[in-house]
Amino acid sequence: MVSGVEPKPKLAIFDFTDCEGCEVALVSLREKLLDLAGEIEIVNWRLAQRRADEGPYDVVLIEGTPITQEEIDTLKFLREQTKILVGLGSCATLAGIPGIIDKESRGFWYKKIYGEKYKPRGIDALPLTAYVKVNYLIHGCPVEKKEVVRVMEELLAGKAPKPRGYSVCFECKLAGNPCRLLAKKICLGPITQGGCGAICISGGSPCYGCFGLRDSAQIDNLLHTLYKFSDSPEVEQYFSMFLKKTPEYARLFKRPRVKNGKT
């Protein structure tokens, strides 16, 4: 994409409803961000600058879940404005943590948290792909800095980035962690895309699959193992952390609703 005299590719960064942790991770790249900023032109980034050029853009990074009508409209508009659209972080790529709330239970919680008179703005927490075609998904809650750099460099070199061809287990072994499954602890590592470096498990926390399902994930085999030492509600609690709005979750756990607003 870049050669001698050609103008630098125009990058715009937008955020929908989310925690902005993935943008903070971008800032934490420090010198590396400046290197990237030398190869590209950041023409729109609300968090970091006043400059806010209109499109068209070469690359648009979107962080967050399109949860309000304005965000959904903006997403569709941005899709037309850019050659390459990249989802940044699990809120954008999977609906992530905001996706824990089902569309049907939102009404109950609006009333409980905001009162009867409140006019809500949020419709449903869904991934970007529920509305538009996305060229690449950089998963993670938050994103792994090395993965962001890899994807950006590959895009700048004109390549189409691909997800890692291995699961979290591979990196977890490299990190020297004892296997959670062998210790009879629930783990979604075997069915989750690598790239995170098994950072959660290394810290002592579980893997909830924020990097998304890997290609040809053997979900049923994993469930077979998990049900040897845990029950369905426990397993669901893990799957519902980041994967609740995936088709696989619906296949495994969707059941008739109960009335109290919780599903």
Added chain:
Amino acid sequence: MEKPEFITKIEGHGALHFNWQKNKVWLEVAEGERLFEGMVVGRPATDLYWITPRICGVCPIAHNLAALKCVENTLGLKISDSTVLLRKLLLDAQMIQSHVLHLYFLVAPDYLGLDSGLEIIQTHPVYFQQALELKRVSDLIADMVGGRGIHPTATAAGGFHKVPSTEQLRGLRDEAEKMLAAAEGCVHLFSSLNYPEVKADFSLFSQANGKTYEVYDMKFITSNKKLKARSVGFEKVIDEEIKPYSTAKFGYHEGKGMMVGALARLALQGKLLKGRAKEFFKTADIDFQNPYHNNLAQAIETYHFVQEANGILEKLIENGVDSKATELPKEYKPKRASRGVGMVEAPRGGLYYEIEVDTQGLITHCNIITPTVQNLSSMEETAQVVLNQIKGQSKEKIQELLEMLIRAYDPCITCSVH
């Protein structure tokens, strides 16, 4: 309402609206509702401190710690001395990260006539290097103690899954020492700026314990208007109001706006500062009625937290981390249904959690009040004061001053809508 133009260089989507005829200004918050207080209901109490850091990527550690304290308080768990020290170290790192990000990347461009924080590298390379150094080392501490800076992985109710080795702590200390010079530069830079002159008679609120300049171990909520209430009774101090134009609630105390954060903490706890931070505070000549001075206050606090982090690291290296820090309970279930609270001072001010848990250890109720919810009310009131006090300026100039005012508060809109 016209299509909002969001204020740039703040965390989240907030927009100022003007009615120039009536000389009125109001603050719209348009971030979508994520409904965290509903999200955690029905889930194990131990999910609280995994899920709620995701309220805010700028201050996830503050949320993590407040949630941990809340769960421990609810389940009656005790924590060890080393756990307290390591958590205080984490919170120091959080404060430095957050203040530095805000000061250099979001605020400094206003005062140095730049568009973006990234431009400072060309115009003020020495200051920029100092900013990067503060960010680098505070990130390092957060990563090493928390497992990961953004959304910690090593913390748990009752202690830590993992703690750094003495060798790692020594390495951290060597790095943390380097922050002292950089933080001094930070104080110099933000003491040298020309802040707009505004006088607002606002109410400043901070938690405190009366003994040390404290952000972790809170006892009271105090104010410059003579309030002294127990921290655990925060729901009686802060009234949350719902506005038709905002997805965030606005926090009031007895019908008036509240300002929380660095300026409020210095006003109410400043006399407890120690060492060079105390000297910087004395010479800074902070005007506690000028909201723009919140940025100067953040710079002085940055020095204080750097100083404190160094002290804690020394102590941990000297005494070693006790083995109790990693002895976690086997089960997280209370004997009977229980309620508990947890609070810290987050970078932007008082952060309060309350949960109820059933005998299975599942959350049945959750309430969270974030600092920016409290600040929104004061921001709107002070914006009105600025609008009234500034005469003979163009609309563009006034708008710019008001955007700088909002940035001075360091609002975290994502926190305010949670």
